[in-house]
Amino acid sequence: MVASGPPDTGDVDPDPGATGPQGDLPEAAGRRLASGSFSSGLTVPDFAACLQMGLRPVGLVQGFCVMQWGWYGAGSQYMRGMTPFGFGGDAPRGVYSESYSCPHGGFAYSNEHRIWGQNYQQPWVEAAWAQGFGSAYSRMVEEAGAVGAHGVIGVVDTTRHLADMNVTEFHILGTAVVVEGAAAPPGATPWTTYLAGQRLAKLVEAGYMPMSVVAALASVRVWAYCVTEMLMEGTLSRFGGNYLPVSEVEQLSRAHMAARSLAREHVRSQLGNDTLQGALIVANTQSLAQGDEVIECALRGTRVRRFKDFDPMDAPRPTVRLS
Template sequence: MPERGARDLSPGTQARFDRFSPTGPKTSLLTVPGAVGAEVAGFTPVGDVMGCVVHQVGYTETSTWSADRIGQLADILRAGYQTALDRLVEEATAIGAHGVLGIDFTITSPDGLVQEFVALGTAVRATAGPRPRRPFTTGLPGQDVAKLMLAGWVPVRVAVGISGRAFTDRWGRPMVNEWVGNIEVPMATELATAVRTAARAEFTREIGDCGADGGIVSDLKFDLWPVHDVAVAAMATVIGTAITRFREGPVAPTSTLKILPLTRI
């Protein structure tokens, strides 16, 4: 078992850490194709790992909802994803993992006053080759990681971009009029475009900040809702994996074979 280091683990992480034994069974959240893909990529599962945090959703005055509330919700999302991921990496580091595959995020809010962020994944060790100083993280399954590495790419870490905004009609006109019919709501369209663009820009900055060469988007979330009939709010989240090239791999095919010769069967 690896040394735990000077930094103490949280009680919950410590309890999960104590489950792991060098000679005991190894748990995994990978599917069968994912487990086989991880083996092809040179990784062995050492256990499932988790990071979680519960955030309170603070109160803001109704009159300032459009300006402040949506920004506060975006900050909660940003902090929740990052804290859950950091704690997952902390647990993976404690059991001597070199990376975490198939990370999945879930957010639950039982009462609307608090939100729980949970990150779950499978910690793996490299069977050969250089080991990273800090475990890499990715939401990609084992088979996709194998394809990446065979092509000369390696995952670096999960990247998240979030944007939340609200637009208000300065004249106080209703956002939606059910009697008008099927027409575009220009302010909502403008907001949706702006929020998605900002989330993608933050995702791109996250990739650049870790020195990666590119990113693979694995999940897009978007919500848009009216506020007090005269405003509209939107939230966009982009989740993916920052990747970097470590060698030139084989060239991907640029065309498909429309006819399969019988000689190839």
């Protein structure tokens, strides 16, 4: 459900028969990384800052994973009321789900009256995303390890959906560095961070050491029940012929909160007592029909740990530019 480094590769390999690039870098990569000169994805200011703090770039490292990306749309796999947990069933422990039932006396006014509604977490989508991200990540770390790097800085990750090919590509890259004069990281597994340049220098100066990039996706499916549908679509209430007044659409508000909270929990479970720095939250809602939705929330950032006492920096000098 959660991807972070170093990912547990025993967990994310679904098909041991497939010969992916894991443990098997393309010939070109080996040749490139073995050549004498380094390449670095850093901008010049970031490169300068990197040298200033005693980091020696050894090469640009990257990892990929292309996943088939299926569609969990309305009716494609599950009929209304038929959740992956059984007919109207509840999710197993630890998986978010909540049901809503018709307040209109349980009487089916018509076949179309939605007497049932449910919000539930989709752990299988989350797991697939984590697999894609995790595999790409571990390949990047593998490349970095292969060139004897201590860490990977300036990590950039992109997730691209190639709709006409029905695939999603996970791509992660960064610049592998050696900390001059420092011992190899524990387990010889390089640390990773989204930060580079002066931002990284400032973080270290403030007493934090980056450990790994951390990312997770939460996915929540909403099957609207009658009240949600009426509120969202403005259909006439069949009870007394009135419209429903301005009111909170509780099922949706709760689903939105759930997706975000789940993403936060997924990441939290990877942090121990450390800090997630520079979190980036991207929430995306896909409307299917009449209040039915899929809400996805991705959260990523750098896990950092304090290595020295808290020491506030001097207040910066306020300036006004003359140009």
